[in-house]
Amino acid sequence: MRLAYWMYEGTAHHGVGRIANSMRNVHAVFHAPQGDDYVNAIFAMLDRTPNFPAMTTSVVSGTDLARGTIRLPETLKQVEERVHPDLIVVVASCSTILLQENLEIAAQHAGLQCEVMVYDANPYRMQEIVAAESLFTDLVKRFAKPQPRTERPTVNILGPASLGFHARHDLISLRRMLKTLGIEVNVVAPWGATIADLRRLPAAWLTIAPYRELGLRAATYLEEQFGVPALLDAPIGVQPTLRWIERLRELLAQAGANIPMPPLTAFSLDGMSAPSAVPWMARTADMDSFSGKPAFVFGDATHVVGITRFLRDELGMPIAGAGTYVKHQANWVREQLAGYVDDLLVTDEFQTVAARIAELRPELVCGTQMERHTSRRYDLNCMVISPPTHIENHLLAYRPFLGFDGADVIADEVYTTCTLGMEKHLIDLFGDAGLDLPEKVKAPSTPEPAPAAIAIESPKPADEPVVAVAATPAAPAPVAPPAASPAPATPVDPVWAADAEAMLKKVPFFVRGRVRGNVEKYARQRGHAVITAQVLLAAKEELGA
Amino acid sequence: MHKASTIREDGLYHSFCGLVSVGWLYQKIKDSFFLILGTHTCAHLLQNTLGVMIFARPRFAVSLLEEADLSSSQPDISAQIEEIKREHHPSVIFLLSSCTPEVMKVEFEGLAASVSTPEVPVLFVPASGLDYTFSQSEDSVLQALIPFCPPAPPEDKRVVFLGSVNDAIADDFSLEAARLGIPVAGFLPASHFHELPPIGPGTVVAPLQPYLHKTATQLRNERGCTVLSSLFPFGPDGTRRFWEDLAAQFGMKVDLSDREAAAWERIKRHTDLLRGKKIFFASDTLMELPLARFLKACGAEVVECSTPYINRRFHAAELAALDGVRLVEQANFHRQLRTIAETKPDLIISNIITTNPLVGQGVVAKWGTEYCFLPIHGWAGVNALVTSFTRALERHAKLDPLGSDPIWLTGMMPSSPGVISLQS
CATH class of the missing domain: 3.40.50.1980 (Nitrogenase molybdenum iron protein domain)
Structure with a gap:
């Protein structure tokens, strides 16, 4: 047992819900206590679903357990009557799985017209990613049927799913590139697919499955079982996108289709420019300062690999470290990042990641919503590159991560998140560059958010709403409470002498926290218990800031 | 009293479990910590329903049951309790039940007692989604606090407001009571664990929230206090009835019709x-x-x-x-x-x-x-x-x-x- 605050992955039943809510006429039924229904709220809120998410909780109460009643058959009947699905996927919860009931028999008692699949997802052995990937693979295996290829070359796109990270945007980006190449799409799944669409999967000439987390196994199965070649790379960044297009054309050529390469400008939004501005932007003098901005990258497998390589290969940034919470993909990530990262961090405990970030104090953190917490606490720049996300990451505008369009989006995000070059020179030269404000008064102890009731109505920006409802655009983006003091990365924390503290005050407020952290790190490394003006000067000299 | 006719259906509606009330209770009781003995599901639920994504240092966490822990009917949470005390220094820790340990038949009273100390009591709070919906577990939390309300002598005739409200609302109710001449003993819950009000046979308990009947009943049975039966203080109509009925408990006849009309x-x-x-x-x-x-x-x-x-x-x-x-x-x-x-x-x-x-x-x-x-x-x-x-x-x-x-x-x-x- 351990103490858990935040989880990177959702539960197995959430993974099942993501597949059901991605597909048309598929419904998930959770044989679970009422509270397990919370996963519905994630879809309704983050995806802003204009219809009811395709999942229903067949409530199990304490009274049901005492009486030995099981409401599953009745729930199944009600679901069939209201939504007329082609398929219902039944799954137990972490508590009901311990009851060892035979859900197959209970489901048969409902006597439904539609297909019912009891999916064995043991929530103690699998979480969101494996549950979703395994269910989707099972569905493909169950429904895909041998059939002739489409007349013209077509491709499947596997992996985009409800609540997937920028999934809708990535899908648009992929479709745009395919359209430019003149390649038609056979089936997109699970996003928007029906059971009938799954049957048609083997008719494609090629399967594109860019995500390590979802679609990979189904694509591999289609290759092994039906000979449909699979393109499993993620086109994150300009060079990977060029290589991806090349590989796509090669695989289709091997399948007998000659896809001519149009001029690169054809891939741009206006059809007459470079498809991405990243190669030129990276070469501007403005970007030289980025060679001194180390980045730490943490998240799922696909995005950690893609972003780490992009930062180093295309923006020339140093990599301070990287890690992933997707443990079963850790070897793949390590292999992909050989030469980029020496000691890949593999953990699903957010405290461990926070400690690594505190120790490294990178200029840029690319992470999940949890790393955004951590970065706020240590006053570091952070951008979200992987789930889990906050509603602030579910934006309306076209913001893909894949393809040429994605490269521009990522580069913009990096640029606006980091402290900029010319600005930094001015700060170094003049101290505050005219931007300083009186130092904010810090709370004496760990500040706690105001009671919820106040938070909702009060105009004070520091008040934080309590329930997810409040974390919507209706409420202003909350400002994280200032951390009283960073948690010590080592047992001994150096104290600041008055002369050093006075010098620190001359550092501009918006980099002061980082300077403070860097100097403390330096002092710890050198074993200084007290940071005097002399230590501060030595640190500045050593750190070059 | 009139018997309104009600329809009872099968309960197949969308909702949350009792754990969600942690979202406001941990903020109300400022020196508390809420520990849930539960699974990944409980942690994911809290994360997604409590807007947690924006709190860097929450005072709630899950003692996470993993596969290896399922075989033991009485899990050992002492390590997590020590971690919480070290990191957060709470005055009181609430130990909340959840569905999986309920199914495992964990004996929660004994578990809480085994890690409770006089300095930092650990109090069991039934909150499992098998039995408790959304707001009901506030009732369980307040029940757990009852033994820590000092006894009041019979001649101590004052009101205790029941239900967690924020400090601004609490001030409003204190001021309004003073204006009407109603003596106030305090609020249950108070903002800090050691500020709980004295309750005895002379106390009038005035419920501010409509989901606290277990606490009200237990206070009536154990402390012999009076529980106000009125409308809940929402809206001009409810507020007027609430204060008039409460004043009547103190032998005062108050007419708030003008106040209601103005509202x-x-x-x-x-x-x-x-x-x-x-x-x-x-x-x-x-x-x-x-x-x-x-x-x-x-x-x-x-x-x-x-x-x-x-x-x-x-x-x-x-x-x-x-x-x-x-x-x-x-x-x-x-x-x-x-x-x-x-x-x-x-x-x-x-x-x-x-x-x-x-x-x-x-x-x-x-x-x-x-x-x-x-x-x-x-x-x-x-x-x-x-x-x-x-x-x-x-x-x-x-x-x-x-x-x-x-x-x-x-x-x-x-x-x-x-x-x-x-x-x-």
Whole structure:
């Protein structure tokens, strides 16, 4: 047992819900206590679903357990009557799985017209990613049927799913590139697919499955079982996108289709420019300062690999470290990042990641919503590159991560998140560059958010709403409470002498926290218990800031 | 007292479990820590329902049961308790049950006792989703606090307000009581563990929230106190009755009719808007009865008031005031959708799970969930209460009708890419 605050992955039943809510006429039924229904709220809120998410909780109460009643058959009947699905996927919860009931028999008692699949997802052995990937693979295996290829070359796109990270945007980006190449799409799944669409999967000439987390196994199965070649790379960044297009054309050529390469400008939004501005932007003098901005990258497998390589290969940034919470993909990530990262961090405990970030104090953190917490606490720049996300990451505008369009989006995000070059020179030269404000008064102890009731109505920006409802655009983006003091990365924390503290005050407020952290790190490394003006000067000299 | 007729259905509606009340209780009791003995599911639930994504240092966490822990019927949580004390220094730790340890038949009283010390008590709070909905576990938390309320002698005749409200509302109630000459012993819960009010046979317990009947009953039985039976203090009508009935407990006859009339007058613009509007309650906070009663007093037509549970004794005055309204306990969601399609309400109060999808069906719906932490109590809360209902109505009326065309929903949801409607 351990103490858990935040989880990177959702539960197995959430993974099942993501597949059901991605597909048309598929419904998930959770044989679970009422509270397990919370996963519905994630879809309704983050995806802003204009219809009811395709999942229903067949409530199990304490009274049901005492009486030995099981409401599953009745729930199944009600679901069939209201939504007329082609398929219902039944799954137990972490508590009901311990009851060892035979859900197959209970489901048969409902006597439904539609297909019912009891999916064995043991929530103690699998979480969101494996549950979703395994269910989707099972569905493909169950429904895909041998059939002739489409007349013209077509491709499947596997992996985009409800609540997937920028999934809708990535899908648009992929479709745009395919359209430019003149390649038609056979089936997109699970996003928007029906059971009938799954049957048609083997008719494609090629399967594109860019995500390590979802679609990979189904694509591999289609290759092994039906000979449909699979393109499993993620086109994150300009060079990977060029290589991806090349590989796509090669695989289709091997399948007998000659896809001519149009001029690169054809891939741009206006059809007459470079498809991405990243190669030129990276070469501007403005970007030289980025060679001194180390980045730490943490998240799922696909995005950690893609972003780490992009930062180093295309923006020339140093990599301070990287890690992933997707443990079963850790070897793949390590292999992909050989030469980029020496000691890949593999953990699903957010405290461990926070400690690594505190120790490294990178200029840029690319992470999940949890790393955004951590970065706020240590006053570091952070951008979200992987789930889990906050509603602030579910934006309306076209913001893909894949393809040429994605490269521009990522580069913009990096640029606006980091402290900029010319600005930094001015700060170094003049101290505050005219931007300083009186130092904010810090709370004496760990500040706690105001009671919820106040938070909702009060105009004070520091008040934080309590329930997810409040974390919507209706409420202003909350400002994280200032951390009283960073948690010590080592047992001994150096104290600041008055002369050093006075010098620190001359550092501009918006980099002061980082300077403070860097100097403390330096002092710890050198074993200084007290940071005097002399230590501060030595640190500045050593750190070059 | 009038016996309102209620319909009881099968309870297949969307909701959360008792763990969610941690979201406001940990903020109310400022030196507390809430530890849930549970699974990954509990942690994911808290993370996604409590807006947690924005708290860097929460005072709640899950002692995570993993596969290897399932075989032991009495898990050892002492290491986690020590970690919590070291990191957070709480005055009290609440140990909340959840579904999995309930199924495992963990003996929680003994587990809490085994890690409890006089310096930092660890109190068991039943909150499992097998038995408790959403707001009900506040009742369990307050029950756990009862032994720490000092006894009061019989001659100590003062009021204790029951239910977690924020400090501003608590100040309002203290000031209003002083104005009427009602002596106040305090609030349960107080903002800090060591500030709990004395309770004895002379105490009048005045419930501020409608989901606390277990605590009220236990206080009546164990301490011999009086529990005020009145309307809950929401809206001009409820607030007037609440204070008049409370004053009567102290032998005072108070007439607040002018005060009530003035309060109605101040919100006339809003009640004019609500008059004749059809309102449907499909929420799950247990606040539904007093809210529906207030809307009825505003002149709205409450076409249905669904609520998880009704307690005939604790809710007696509200039930009497709701005479003629269709009341449903343990509603069935599919049936509610059919009724909504038939009755075409102007406003639906629903769980946050169903609100956006209901709006997507072309009706105006608002979150019911936020009533658990909106400052809607007493005279000062009247405006917040009434505008909570009219805001959505007024805003939707202002929006360009062009945007209501179903075309704008196309492709917004992969499982429902086309145009949808409630009737389909």
